[in-house]
Amino acid sequence: MSDASLAPAASPRARRSLMETDAHTAKRNAAEKRFRLYGVAAICAGLFFLVVLLTSILGNGLSAFQQTFITTQVFLDPAKLDKAGNRDPDDIRKVSTFGYTPLIQNAVFEEVTSRNIETPLDSAKDMKALISASAAAQVRDFVIANPDRIGETVEFRILAASRVDGYLKDRVFREDVARDKNIDAEHLDLTDALVSAGVIAKQFNTSFIFGSDASESRAESAGLGVSMLGSFFMMLVVLVLALPIGVAASIYLEEFAPQNRFTDLIEVNISNLAAVPSIVFGILGLAVFIQFAHLPQSAPIVGGLVLTLMTLPTIIISTRASLKSVPPSIRDAALGVGASKMQAVFHHVLPLAMPGILTGTIIGLAQALGETAPLLLIGMVGYIATNYPDGFVSGFMDPNSAMPAQIYEWAKRADPAYYERAWGGIIILLVFLLTMNLIAILLRRRFERRW
Amino acid sequence: MPVFWLSLLIVAVAAVGFVLARGRALAAVDGDRRHLHSLPNYYGWNAALKVLTPAFALLFVWLIVQPIWMNTQIAGALPDTAVSEDSTLALVMSDVRRVADGLDLAVAQGIISETNAAAIEAGATDVRGVLAQAGVALGSDVDPTVLAAAQSYRSLSGVGDAAMTVAVLLLALAGMGWALRQTTAEFRARNVVEQGVRAMLLFAASIAILTTVGIVFSLIFNTVEFFRIYPASDFFGSLTWSPSFGGGSELGIWPLLWGTLYISLIALLVAVPIGLFAAIYLSEYAGSKVRAFAKPTLELLAGIPTIVYGLFALLTVGPLLLSAFGRDGLNWMQAGTAVMTAGLVMGIMLIPFVSSLSDDIINAVPQAMRDGSYGLGATQSETIRQVVIPAALPGIVGAILLAASRAIGETMIVVLGAGAAARLSLNPFEAMTTVTAKIVSQLTGDADFASPEALVAFALGMTLFIITLGLNVLALSIVRKYREQYE
Numbered sequence: 001m002s003d004a005s006l007a008p009a010a011s012p013r014a015r016r017s018l019m020e021t022d023a024h025t026a027k028r029n030a031a032e033k034r035f036r037l038y039g040v041a042a043i044c045a046g047l048f049f050l051v052v053l054l055t056s057i058l059g060n061g062l063s064a065f066q067q068t069f070i071t072t073q074v075f076l077d078p079a080k081l082d083k084a085g086n087r088d089p090d091d092i093r094k095v096s097t098f099g100y101t102p103l104i105q106n107a108v109f110e111e112v113t114s115r116n117i118e119t120p121l122d123s124a125k126d127m128k129a130l131i132s133a134s135a136a137a138q139v140r141d142f143v144i145a146n147p148d149r150i151g152e153t154v155e156f157r158i159l160a161a162s163r164v165d166g167y168l169k170d171r172v173f174r175e176d177v178a179r180d181k182n183i184d185a186e187h188l189d190l191t192d193a194l195v196s197a198g199v200i201a202k203q204f205n206t207s208f209i210f211g212s213d214a215s216e217s218r219a220e221s222a223g224l225g226v227s228m229l230g231s232f233f234m235m236l237v238v239l240v241l242a243l244p245i246g247v248a249a250s251i252y253l254e255e256f257a258p259q260n261r262f263t264d265l266i267e268v269n270i271s272n273l274a275a276v277p278s279i280v281f282g283i284l285g286l287a288v289f290i291q292f293a294h295l296p297q298s299a300p301i302v303g304g305l306v307l308t309l310m311t312l313p314t315i316i317i318s319t320r321a322s323l324k325s326v327p328p329s330i331r332d333a334a335l336g337v338g339a340s341k342m343q344a345v346f347h348h349v350l351p352l353a354m355p356g357i358l359t360g361t362i363i364g365l366a367q368a369l370g371e372t373a374p375l376l377l378i379g380m381v382g383y384i385a386t387n388y389p390d391g392f393v394s395g396f397m398d399p400n401s402a403m404p405a406q407i408y409e410w411a412k413r414a415d416p417a418y419y420e421r422a423w424g425g426i427i428i429l430l431v432f433l434l435t436m437n438l439i440a441i442l443l444r445r446r447f448e449r450r451w
Numbered sequence: 452m453p454v455f456w457l458s459l460l461i462v463a464v465a466a467v468g469f470v471l472a473r474g475r476a477l478a479a480v481d482g483d484r485r486h487l488h489s490l491p492n493y494y495g496w497n498a499a500l501k502v503l504t505p506a507f508a509l510l511f512v513w514l515i516v517q518p519i520w521m522n523t524q525i526a527g528a529l530p531d532t533a534v535s536e537d538s539t540l541a542l543v544m545s546d547v548r549r550v551a552d553g554l555d556l557a558v559a560q561g562i563i564s565e566t567n568a569a570a571i572e573a574g575a576t577d578v579r580g581v582l583a584q585a586g587v588a589l590g591s592d593v594d595p596t597v598l599a600a601a602q603s604y605r606s607l608s609g610v611g612d613a614a615m616t617v618a619v620l621l622l623a624l625a626g627m628g629w630a631l632r633q634t635t636a637e638f639r640a641r642n643v644v645e646q647g648v649r650a651m652l653l654f655a656a657s658i659a660i661l662t663t664v665g666i667v668f669s670l671i672f673n674t675v676e677f678f679r680i681y682p683a684s685d686f687f688g689s690l691t692w693s694p695s696f697g698g699g700s701e702l703g704i705w706p707l708l709w710g711t712l713y714i715s716l717i718a719l720l721v722a723v724p725i726g727l728f729a730a731i732y733l734s735e736y737a738g739s740k741v742r743a744f745a746k747p748t749l750e751l752l753a754g755i756p757t758i759v760y761g762l763f764a765l766l767t768v769g770p771l772l773l774s775a776f777g778r779d780g781l782n783w784m785q786a787g788t789a790v791m792t793a794g795l796v797m798g799i800m801l802i803p804f805v806s807s808l809s810d811d812i813i814n815a816v817p818q819a820m821r822d823g824s825y826g827l828g829a830t831q832s833e834t835i836r837q838v839v840i841p842a843a844l845p846g847i848v849g850a851i852l853l854a855a856s857r858a859i860g861e862t863m864i865v866v867l868g869a870g871a872a873a874r875l876s877l878n879p880f881e882a883m884t885t886v887t888a889k890i891v892s893q894l895t896g897d898a899d900f901a902s903p904e905a906l907v908a909f910a911l912g913m914t915l916f917i918i919t920l921g922l923n924v925l926a927l928s929i930v931r932k933y934r935e936q937y938e
Contacts, residue, residue: 028830035832039732042725046749046806049799053752056767057759248655256649257656269659275853275923276916277860279887280666283912286894287669294518309662316659342645370756373862376891404758411762411867419766426759437754 057426063169064424067205067220068160070131070194074107074139078151087147097136100143101128104135104158108199117193120186129183130191130200132159134214134221160200162220162417164191168202171416208424213385213406219417222410224425226385230300230400231369233389237304237396238311238368243361245308246315247350253316254323255345274313281310282374290378297379298399306378307368314364322356323349355447362440366433372404380405381412403429457510457616461623465502468627472498475634489641497640498630500647506623513615521607525600543597550601551608553582670916673909681903686910692873692884694893694904702907704914706873710883714794714869715858717879721798723851726805733806734813735835746810753803757863764788764796764868776880784880788870791879797864801854808853812846812933813839845933852926856919862887886911 021029080099084091102124108131109124121127135158143150163183166172168191177185194200211223249270257263285306289295295302326349334344375381380401389395401409403425410422473495480486487494526544557563634640678686681702689703729749733742769787772795776784784791816839824834840847870882871892893908900906 028833032830032832035835036732036736038728039736042728043732043737043745043749045725046729046752046802047745049802050748050752052767053755053759053763053799056763060766245655245658248652249658252649252652252656256652266656266659269663271927272920272923273659273662275856275919276666277862277887277919279860279862279890280670280912280916283890283894283909284662284666284669287673287909288665291900292669293515312658312662340641340645342648366754370758372756372758372761373866373887373891376862376866377894379895381895404756407758407762408863408867411765422762423766426762429756430759433754433756 057423057430060420061423061425061427064208064420064427065205066169066202067208068165068168068200069157069203070108070111070135070160070200071155071157072104072107072111072199073153074103074156075153076139076143076150077103081143082147082150087150089144089147092144092147092150095140097140100136100139104131104139104156107156111194111197111199112190115193115197115199117190117197119190119193121190126187129187130161130164130194132161132220133218135159157203159220162218162415163187164200165220166417167191168195168200169420171420208421209428212388213401213409215384216413216415219413219415219421222418222421224403224406224428226388227401227403227406228428229389229395230303230380230385231402231404233300233395233400234304234307234402235365235369237301238308238365239361241304241308242311242315242364243357246312246361246364247319247357249312250316250319250323251345251350254320255341255349270313270316273309274317277373278310278371279373279377281306282377284309285374286377296397296399298383298401299397300400300402301396302378303375303380303402304396306374307371310371310374311364311368314367315361318360318363319353319357322353322360325356326352352449355443359440359444362436362443366436366440369436370404370429370433372408375402375405376408381409403432454510454514457619458507460620461503461506461510464506464620464623464627465499468498468502468630469495471627472630472634475631476636476638476640479634479636486636488637488639489644493640493644494634494638496644497633497638497647498627500644501626501630502623503626504647505626506619509622510615510619513619517608517611517615521604521611524607525604528603529600530596546594546597547600547604550582550597551604554601554605557582666916670909670913673906674913677903677906677910681907686907690875692889694907700904702903704886704911706875707884707886707889707911708914709875710790710869710873711859711865711885711887713790713879713883714797714865714885715855717790717794718797718801718858719851719855721795722801722805722854725798726802726854727809727847729802729806730809730813731835731840734810735831735839746807749806750803752799753807755800757800757861760796760800761863761867764792764864768792768796769868772880783878786870786882788868788882789880790869790883793865793869794879796868797858797861800861800864801858804857805850805854808850809843809847812843812850812930815846816842843933845929849926849930849933852922852929856922856926859922860887860915860919862891866891886915890915 078085080103081095082088082092105124105127108127112119112121112127135156138158139156142154142156161183163172163180164187167183167188172180172183174185174188177183177188191200207221207225208223209228210225211221212226213224214220214222249266253263253266257266285302289302289305290297330348330352331344334348335341339347379399383399383401385399385401385406387398389398389400407422407425407429410418410425473491476487476491476494477484484491522544525547529543554563686702686704689701690705691701691703692706694700694702729745733746737745765788769789769792772789772792773784773787774780776782776791820838820842821834824838825831829837865885865888869884869888871884871888872882873884873889874881876883890908890911893905893911
């Protein structure tokens, strides 16, 4: 029994049961738990940031879709709008917006007096602070379109001034008004009264989505519509150029390229271009398309060209992956029945790879749609996009903005009313991106084949 | 003829060529297509390609060469007196072009007739007034020599355009004739067309090289130009950045580089631990359900455009940090825009970048290595720390380098969140600026492209390009080397 005699000499640990953990094991288990906790914490941190980001977008931006309007009866005074009395459109056009402003102020003042609202503001001119500067243009456009209604009293829904809008949206506070030369505390009292009378109300703001940008002082009438069109024309350029070029390049590299130095050079170039900072593409666009080729500044075609070069590597990489996923047996079968290599690729491989290619293209387009930095260099900011393009060609060639550039432009403006617009613009931008990505996912789900 | 209509005409010629060649091929075998070498359409395509390719190639080259050639012609013909002391040849030439374009516009709008425009003289007619009517504003009255040059510019460009139209159309017709002559029953049309298509595919693939060449040339050209008017020793040696468009600016790169690196460092300090631990948890611990939810959700962060992060930094994170560290709190911070703001937000942006790259790399570590470690009695975390991570380390380093290159090249977040003051400071709550932010601010606005204050942007772009390219090449080579280890 030599083992038994040795037993007492063994370490004291041996006598302990495996059922109870000793200090060392406990420490190891604690370390294990801690490590796991770090992982959970990291994931939670990531998700937390995402939630904060999304809530701050929605919380700040949703109010941009609502705008404060004043509903009022404007008397279209023939003595002011059509002095000659012959309803000649050219004469009516001669009356500038300055001629309309008093009519609107009178109308709003009439709303105040007819409701017996008590206010120290006792003249129509004092209504100026409540009314947006673009209201006169709205009424003028109506009159020019309907000259026969001069002399009638017409109900208008006109924009309230930015400060009034801000007051209703808790952006402008009573404490700050003392230092503000655009509006006084009395105006806010009057606003409160008119709100309870139903004259001033927040309503859904379609002109934010479809309208054009406005100058710095008229935040209430700025919209994203024109720059949306700018983005649309840019995406058209990207689609028309990047899809065929990207597919052609991928077919060459995947199906035809011989193993040589030149092919290697192309491959290295593509993988490096995918990692070049986007601002460098902006420098390229500035130097080549504007300085050298004299294309117009701020034009969607230049933006489209720059974004094409930027998204090409993305499209090439995803197209190659989907070409690669078509099994070689397809090619072999086609070659076996006498197709040429070119016919095998264009008639059989390419159609099978198409869903994957389209998915990659849509994702590339989404990336291009949200890109801002290169657009700054080719002059897409600082330009106030107030005019819709006249036609198809002018859509490409005339100066315009783009959605992300417009958002940047708004973020840079001094008036806090524009911040709300910028967040609202981001919501619209994200809706577009989300839709594009959803389409890509659906395409993949619907057409994906497992070989 | 405008380029648009000329292109349409070429396409029309190609369509005609297609029909003719196809018909000719069929006629050659009396309509029995079995005797043709290729399918009839290939004969048509052969003709179409022979029309389109050379004609469009010539058109493209002509459009590039003609303005350059005209510039040298006109500039050579200008008398020396035309270039006064306070201007340059380039300025005078741009005046000439502006006057010529303005006259064209005026004719197009019907303000003056073509014969009047050709006979216009500086003394007799108010050229400036005419141009202003056409929407072209000139800074001063038109100099007679400039007007003369503009007139010869107009006549030259008229001749050039006419010659281009004729030459391109002739080439298109010649291509069609050639293709029709070739079209016989034995002609191997398919092989020829396929070779042509293959050449086009190769050209499409070469656009990547052309883009790189374009980037490198546009950077080098303007950088050399910059160093000609601003000494390179000052650019790399000076510690102050104070551009003033009036002249006498100091353009040292170090404050910008410091700002860039400092912000990137903070971004990586945020992104690397979070991203790495998230990747470890997702690949080693998480069940399939958690993984299926958490991975795509985290990657949503990567799909959000950078302008959104920029706005987030400017309007949410900045004010938040200011309320904690600003005058009401610890009093370290003066304004919402600071290194910390931009760094934090950029870190959030980089989390999915680090996590998905590291996730792939950790998943690539063979299961046998983990099993061996468990067999020796190691716990899961010990296995990860002592086996998996060391095995994946080169790949993770590569991923971090890629993230760093992203951070250095990021623009929108720093433009909106970091501030505009170029400073060499250690306080992360101070506003600093970066290379990318200064590229934007020097190139936007109405800067004159010949001034060092605008050209410096190209030198900055060059620096940025070299740094990011170096980081990428390094990272990719590390990742590749590591991948080969287990394959």
